[in-house]
Amino acid sequence: xxxxxxxxxxGILVSLISMTLIISACGSNKxxxxxxxxxxxxxxxxxxASAAAPKAAKTMTDGLGNKVTIPANPQRIIGSxxxxxxxxxxxxxxxxxxxxxxxxxxxxxxxxxxxTLPSELPFEAVTxxxxxxxxxxxxxxxxxxxxAQYSKIAPTFVxxxxxxxxxxxxxxxxxxxxxxxxxxxxxxxVYDAKAKEAKEKLVKANGSQSAAALWVTAKGVYVVSESxxxxxxxxxxxxxxxxxVVKQISSTGTANWRAISMExxxxxxxxxxxxxxxxxxxxxxxxxxxxxxxxxxxxxxVYEFDKSHSWLYSGAIANSKIIDDILKxxxx
Numbered sequence: 001x002x003x004x005x006x007x008x009x010x011g012i013l014v015s016l017i018s019m020t021l022i023i024s025a026c027g028s029n030k031x032x033x034x035x036x037x038x039x040x041x042x043x044x045x046x047x048x049a050s051a052a053a054p055k056a057a058k059t060m061t062d063g064l065g066n067k068v069t070i071p072a073n074p075q076r077i078i079g080s081x082x083x084x085x086x087x088x089x090x091x092x093x094x095x096x097x098x099x100x101x102x103x104x105x106x107x108x109x110x111x112x113x114x115x116t117l118p119s120e121l122p123f124e125a126v127t128x129x130x131x132x133x134x135x136x137x138x139x140x141x142x143x144x145x146x147x148a149q150y151s152k153i154a155p156t157f158v159x160x161x162x163x164x165x166x167x168x169x170x171x172x173x174x175x176x177x178x179x180x181x182x183x184x185x186x187x188x189x190v191y192d193a194k195a196k197e198a199k200e201k202l203v204k205a206n207g208s209q210s211a212a213a214l215w216v217t218a219k220g221v222y223v224v225s226e227s228x229x230x231x232x233x234x235x236x237x238x239x240x241x242x243x244x245v246v247k248q249i250s251s252t253g254t255a256n257w258r259a260i261s262m263e264x265x266x267x268x269x270x271x272x273x274x275x276x277x278x279x280x281x282x283x284x285x286x287x288x289x290x291x292x293x294x295x296x297x298x299x300x301x302v303y304e305f306d307k308s309h310s311w312l313y314s315g316a317i318a319n320s321k322i323i324d325d326i327l328k329x330x331x332x
Contacts, residue, residue: 063160071132079135080121083107084315085171088187089180095129105308127153137164167314187316195237198323205331209271210241215257216282222257223249229256230311233322243270266290273302276311303329
């Protein structure tokens with residue numbers, strides 16, 4: 001009898017153990033099911049973990065109507081006289097613009113160590129840098145058979161005069177070429193905010209006043225156009241009034257800087273004059289009675305800057321430096 005009870009108890013114990021094992025197994029399976037439905041860290045095959053797809057070459061139409069194949073990831077870029085835009089976008093060219101008198105000094109820190117390239121872009125000199133992309137501003141640089149020659153060296157994208165003469169459009173177009181449109185727009189936003197703040201400071205301090213920028217060289221005196229180069233900063237961005245003489249001369253040509261006669265200088269009705277000249281240049285002008293008769297000169301509102309400053313150039317960097325010069329000069 002006792003033996004049968006023992007067997008019965010053992011059977012019950014075995015059954016209990018088996019049920020426990022089954023329940024545990026079911027619980028384990030449910031946990032596994034839940035884990036499989038919970039998001040896990042990205043794997044190598046998931047979009048979040050995979051590296052950005054490599055850029056592909058693309059075709060763009062330049063300012064002359066040429067279909068240009070832009071390399072996927074150009075590394076050896078030449079953009080002569082467009083370095084301001086390139087540096088703004090974080091791009092360092094393989095060579096920089098230069099003339100007999102020097103380079104764009106205001107960019108010297110950013111272009112330190114970059115070899116120079118004559119502004120005429122000689123074919124042999126360009127070839128020597130082994131570029132994989134050429135960005136050219138104005139159409140005159142590729143006149144005649146020049147475009148065909150440059151295109152044999154590397155893909156050549158020409159902005160064209162209309163875009164090249166508008167630094168904002170030039171920056172945006174170059175941003176498009178290098179897939180940096182967002183960076184280009186951000187640079188414009190930062191610049192516009194700075195210009196707006198500067199304009200408000202100047203109006204608050206002096207009200208609405210006029211100004212002119214003059215460039216003195218060994219050959220003569222030039223006044224900046226009301227809509228180009230530093231003229232765009234003075235009149236469009238900062239809001240200085242355009243003197244009548246500047247309006248008249250600006251309507252006579254398309255150059256950034258236009259020659260101005262001594263007769264016209266005597267009629268320069270500007271409250272402020274920003275004078276750009278090289279060392280020793282313009283001494284004769286400064287001693288001329290006509291010069292001394294100009295209201296801004298008589299009132300001590302002439303501010304001198306060496307020609308190595310950014311006043312002769314244009315771009316987000318150049319124009320920002322011009323604004324700094326204006327504020328330091330006028331808001332003394």
